[in-house]
Amino acid sequence: MSRKRQKEKTEKANTEEEASKNASLMIRQTPNEKLPAQTFDEYQCSGNVEIDFPGLCALLDMKDIPAVITKQPASSTAETEGGDTDTQSQTNAAPLWSKPCLQVELETEDPLSTKSLKASDFLSHLQPSGWKVDEQIARVLQKMLPSLNKLQNLQFWQAGLTDRMVISLMNTTSLCSNLSAVTLEGNALPEQSYHLLLSEDSNLTHLSLRNNRIGDEGARVIGTALSTTRSANKSLMSLNLAFNSIGDAGAAHIAQGLRLNRALLFLSLSNNQIGDSGAAHLAAILGEFALTHEEVVERRKLLLERKQSPFRGDVDQSPAGHLTSGPSSTSLSKGTSKKKEASKKDEKPAANTENPKSNKKSSDIKVPQSKGGKLGGKEKPLSAQEDKSITTPNEEEAVEIVNPLLDQSVQHRDGEIFLPGNRTLTSLNLAGNRITEKSLPLFLKSLEMQGEGGGLLRLCLQRNHFPPECECYVKIKELMTLTDPVERNSSEQTEEEGHGA
Numbered sequence: 001m002s003r004k005r006q007k008e009k010t011e012k013a014n015t016e017e018e019a020s021k022n023a024s025l026m027i028r029q030t031p032n033e034k035l036p037a038q039t040f041d042e043y044q045c046s047g048n049v050e051i052d053f054p055g056l057c058a059l060l061d062m063k064d065i066p067a068v069i070t071k072q073p074a075s076s077t078a079e080t081e082g083g084d085t086d087t088q089s090q091t092n093a094a095p096l097w098s099k100p101c102l103q104v105e106l107e108t109e110d111p112l113s114t115k116s117l118k119a120s121d122f123l124s125h126l127q128p129s130g131w132k133v134d135e136q137i138a139r140v141l142q143k144m145l146p147s148l149n150k151l152q153n154l155q156f157w158q159a160g161l162t163d164r165m166v167i168s169l170m171n172t173t174s175l176c177s178n179l180s181a182v183t184l185e186g187n188a189l190p191e192q193s194y195h196l197l198l199s200e201d202s203n204l205t206h207l208s209l210r211n212n213r214i215g216d217e218g219a220r221v222i223g224t225a226l227s228t229t230r231s232a233n234k235s236l237m238s239l240n241l242a243f244n245s246i247g248d249a250g251a252a253h254i255a256q257g258l259r260l261n262r263a264l265l266f267l268s269l270s271n272n273q274i275g276d277s278g279a280a281h282l283a284a285i286l287g288e289f290a291l292t293h294e295e296v297v298e299r300r301k302l303l304l305e306r307k308q309s310p311f312r313g314d315v316d317q318s319p320a321g322h323l324t325s326g327p328s329s330t331s332l333s334k335g336t337s338k339k340k341e342a343s344k345k346d347e348k349p350a351a352n353t354e355n356p357k358s359n360k361k362s363s364d365i366k367v368p369q370s371k372g373g374k375l376g377g378k379e380k381p382l383s384a385q386e387d388k389s390i391t392t393p394n395e396e397e398a399v400e401i402v403n404p405l406l407d408q409s410v411q412h413r414d415g416e417i418f419l420p421g422n423r424t425l426t427s428l429n430l431a432g433n434r435i436t437e438k439s440l441p442l443f444l445k446s447l448e449m450q451g452e453g454g455g456l457l458r459l460c461l462q463r464n465h466f467p468p469e470c471e472c473y474v475k476i477k478e479l480m481t482l483t484d485p486v487e488r489n490s491s492e493q494t495e496e497e498g499h500g501a
Contacts, residue, residue, distance in 0.1 A: 040139075045147035047112040049104045052147065056140040066100040066119075066137070073106055107150055114148045118155040132160035142168055146175040154179060158186035163193040170196050174203075181206035188213040198225035198233050208240040219250030226257030226264065229298040229405070238266040242429070251278025258285050260295075260404045262424045270460065271432035279430065279439040286425070286456065287446030290416040291405075299405040299417070306406070421446065423454035435464040440472035447479050457483045 040059040045052045050068045057065040105116035119133055119141075133141075133156065145151065154173065161169075166189060173179050182197060182204055194209050195218075214222070222241070226233055241254070251274045258264070269282075291299065402408075404419055411418045440461075447456060459480055466473060 040143070043143070045144050047114070047147040047149065049102065049114055049117070049144070049148070050111060052144050053102055053140060056143055057136070060136050060140065062136055066102055069101045069103050070111075071103065071105045073108055105153075113150050115150055116153040116155070117145075117148070117151060118153075118157075119159050133165065134160075135165070138165045138168065142172045145169075145172050148176065149178065151176050151179050153181045153183070155183040156185070156187060157183070161187045161189070163189045163191040166193045167196060174201075177203075180204060183208040185210045185212065192218040192221055194218060195221040195225040198222060198236055198239075200225075200231045200233060202233065203235055205235055206238040207236060209244070210240050211243040214241065214244040214246060214250075216247055216250035216253070218244070219246045220253040223253035223255070223257030226254070227259065227261040228257075229260065229295050232261050232263070234263050236264055239264060240268045242268050242270040242272070244272055246272040246274060246278075248273075248275050248278035250274075252281040255281035255285050258282075258422050258425065259289070259419075261422070262404060265424065265426040267425060267427070268429040269433070270429045274430065274433040274435065276434075276436055276439045279433075279435045280442055282428070282430070283439065283442035283446050285422050286428075286443070287421045287449040288411070288418045289421055290418050295405060296417060302403060302406055421449070421455075423450055425456060427458040427460075428456060429458075429460040430464070431460045432463040435461065435466070437466040437470050437472065440466065440470070440476060444472055444476050444479070447476065455483075456480075 040056060043052075043056055043059060045056075050070060053068050054065050100119075103116075103118040104114050105118075107113040107115040119137075138161075145154075161184070166184070166187075173182070180203065184194070184197070185208060189212070192214070194212065194214065197204060197207055197209075209222075212218070219241070226236075244250075246254075246269060250272075251269065254267075254269065255278075258267075274282075407419060409420045443459065443461075447459070450456065457480075459476065461473065461476070462468075
């Protein structure tokens, strides 16, 4: 009996000694490796969502941890061999179909190259149901997002987000240098925190806020975020506000925000409750409009600041004796390079309209630096052709858009100052509203006024309260056919096919 105990004792001692040797060997081999984090705050994110997300959830003692479903890039082996990577992912993850998951799309095969993150049910593309992101999940995402340095797209569909979560997430996403597109749909926020996504220092270029019950009050704060006399969003190019119960008052607020915004290219207000009153406000900012008293006061301040600035030339005197100005240090855009990015990432209806617009929209750039690098001084108004030549690849980063209040194209009539209107907006979608035939002449007038100086390439007015055959609408469609690249290319192709036949 004693021999048996002695034998067991010896074996145990040998096992412990071997384990000790292995442990010290591992320490010698990997001296820089850290022990696994014991708490949530100690955890160091690697940038690999498949590891970080469940790891962080486990440290918060979460019982039901959403699965991570990773979609490989299109150039993966599966696609090369003729397979469908989406289908294969779904097949492999069949048991998880009905459960919440975090969908990850990679830019390359590197697991650290996450470019898109979507919180949704795995069948959301078939039956959008979403899943509720609670405080713990929001905390995990907030911890993890800054490590995703290639993240470009963040999506939440019916995620039950609160104002507090949105504020926290937006503070975090400001650390994501490449994040440019956010989709926040089916998330009604009582405090209407959506406008924080459009802040003046936001880097987002694409924002979808569909189906959030934004209403007229939400439209008011969004309109203010787009622009006021003293501030303007400088980066957002695409904004989707469809299905939000926005009425005439809300449309008026959005129109107000478009007066001095010179960054937004695509705006969707489809399937709302906008009638003739709201449509009139939107049509008005497309053509020339008179400055308000507040805008006139701000314009005078900017002119005075420019005149006193040691870095700017003297303010010109127009032939009529009115003050005008060259380029202003108060730029409302980071440059035309932002516009060209739109050709890669916009929404379905306007996806093919962007490249032509990036050339045409260069006419929005009013007075660039003159030859020799001098700023200010007398300069001739630029022709459309000269404007287009400004945005060459080598120079576009240095070009700034003039503050609309200092636009040289202003006109003085009957004691009022008129601006040429917003000619930066490329696409306006008002389909599915309550607009009648009464508003159509206003849109037609503004479109004719824009002419060759930039302006809308696409105006959608389908499914409103007027007959498609009414004369004014037919004229609008004919005018849009001449400017809409999709329509124009389609008609040209039809004509070529006809000649070929």
